[in-house]
Amino acid sequence: MTGMVSRQDVLAVAITVACAMALYLGGMQAGPYWQIVALNLAMWIALTQSWSLFSGLTGYVSLGHVFAYGLGAYLMATQFRELPVWLLVPLGGLLAGAFALIIAVPVLRVRGPYFVILTLGLAELLKFALLRLETALGASSRLLFGAPGTPTLLAWMVALAVAATLLRHFVGVSRFGRGLVAIREDETAAETLGVPVTRYKALAFALSAVIPGMVGAVMALRSTYFEVMQVFSPTISFTIVTMAIIGGAGDARGPVLGALFLVGLSELLRGASPQLYLIMLGFSLIIFVLFAPNGMVGLLKGRRA
Numbered sequence: 001m002t003g004m005v006s007r008q009d010v011l012a013v014a015i016t017v018a019c020a021m022a023l024y025l026g027g028m029q030a031g032p033y034w035q036i037v038a039l040n041l042a043m044w045i046a047l048t049q050s051w052s053l054f055s056g057l058t059g060y061v062s063l064g065h066v067f068a069y070g071l072g073a074y075l076m077a078t079q080f081r082e083l084p085v086w087l088l089v090p091l092g093g094l095l096a097g098a099f100a101l102i103i104a105v106p107v108l109r110v111r112g113p114y115f116v117i118l119t120l121g122l123a124e125l126l127k128f129a130l131l132r133l134e135t136a137l138g139a140s141s142r143l144l145f146g147a148p149g150t151p152t153l154l155a156w157m158v159a160l161a162v163a164a165t166l167l168r169h170f171v172g173v174s175r176f177g178r179g180l181v182a183i184r185e186d187e188t189a190a191e192t193l194g195v196p197v198t199r200y201k202a203l204a205f206a207l208s209a210v211i212p213g214m215v216g217a218v219m220a221l222r223s224t225y226f227e228v229m230q231v232f233s234p235t236i237s238f239t240i241v242t243m244a245i246i247g248g249a250g251d252a253r254g255p256v257l258g259a260l261f262l263v264g265l266s267e268l269l270r271g272a273s274p275q276l277y278l279i280m281l282g283f284s285l286i287i288f289v290l291f292a293p294n295g296m297v298g299l300l301k302g303r304r305a
Contacts, residue, residue, distance in 0.1 A: 012169050012252070019256075020162045027154055035150045039222065041263045042157040046215050047236075048243045048255035049164035053171055054208035055241075056249030058201060059184035060108070063237045064119030067126050068096035068209035070232035072216030074130060077142045077226035085148065089156065089217045096213025097206045104202035111187075120234065127232035134228055147221040156218050164211045169252040171207070180204055242281070246288050248295025257296040 027038030047069065055062050072092030079088055103122065110118055147153075171177045179200050182190035191197045220226055239262070247258025262281070269277035292299050 006173075009170070009173070013166060016162055016165050016169075016252075020158050023161075024154060024158045028151060032150065035154055037263070037267060039150065039154045039157050041259055042154070042161040043215055043219060044239070044243060044259040044263060045161040045256055046157065046164040047212055047240050048247070048259055049161070049168045049252060050208045050211045051240045052244055052249045052252075052255050053164075053168050054204045056168075056244065056254075057172065057177055057180035057184060058204060060111070060201070061116050061241070062119045062208075063116050063234070063241065064121075064123035065208070065212055065240060066232055066234060066236040067123040068100065068212035069216035069219075069236055070123075070127065070130075070228070071096045071099060072213035073220040073226060073231040074216075074228070075213075076217040076220040077144060080142075080144050080147075085221065089214050092217030093210040093212075093214035096216070097210040100209035101202060101206035104205045105198065108198070108201045108205065120237070123232060123234065123237065127228060130232070131228045142226040144221060144224045144226065147224055150222070153218055153222050157215070160211055160214055160218070165252050165256065167207070167211070168255070171204075172251060176200065176203075242285055244295075246284060246295055248297030250294060250297050253300075254295050254297040261296070 023038050023042060027035045047065070050068075051062065051065050054060065072089075072095065075092045075095050076085075076088050079091075083091070107115070107118060107122065171180075179190065179195045182193070182195050183197055183200065187197060216231060220231065223230075243258035243262050244255060245258070246261055247256065248254030261284075265280060265284075266277060269280060288295060294301070
């Protein structure tokens with residue numbers, strides 16, 4: 001990529017902003033229920049784009065990205081009465097990013113299934129450490145009264161979804177992104193060719209945690225009830241990975257398509273038949289893993305070719 005912004009980059013920004021405005025205005029016009037649906041959709045887009053920034057580009061599959069979400073929510077819950085909300089949201093992102101950067105070097109020494117298991121175990125370790133701390137403090141759960149309303153939270157979440165999408169796009173087409181792809185294809189060869197493997201992986205890991213930390217802070221305000229077990233639930237990480245697999249983690253379009261598919265499926269089936277939703281979710285995941293490993297984006301590229 002040259003120093004100048006390409007026409008494709010301008011188009012990506014325009015489409016992202018236009019879709020974000022449509023999501024926000026559509027949710028606001030449709031009423032309170034659809035505002036919540038739009039909020040959830042924006043949340044999953046932001047989380048999955050952030051996961052794709054690291055795992056999609058490097059090939060290191062993380063099952064522990066909920067740690068960033070949980071840290072942001074924890075900071076919001078514990079400091080809600082002490083600091084303004086507009087400050088706590090970015091601080092949640094900084095806390096998650098700083099924590100990811102600290103643990104990046106030792107964690108990223110392992111690869112493959114060992115890395116998958118390690119990230120899952122790390123998130124669980126952090127969850128139970130904070131749970132023990134909260135129990136010792138006598139505050140196993142917290143109530144957040146006076147939080148901003150859903151329209152405000154929707155605006156913030158849509159902005160985070162836009163930021164995550166554009167960050168994923170521009171990192172993907174940058175020299176840094178090409179270095180991450182080289183690591184995914186052959187880490188040893190990339191290091192031999194001069195790619196600073198350790199630095200690139202650590203930076204991508206930290207960047208991929210910042211927006212989830214901010215998302216967690218915003219969603220803590222949405223629920224108004226904070227519990228450690230809830231915000232560090234491994235289901236959040238599993239859902240992120242599922243959306244990335246179904247949509248495709250090859251570029252910024254995949255997480256959007258995956259989030260749309262699962263949120264839409266949830267709205268269609270979960271209320272009427274939760275069991276059928278889970279069956280269809282599992283069936284869809286199997287189909288995409290076996291027959292469309294590149295997700296919906298791969299199917300679209302195949303049809304275009």
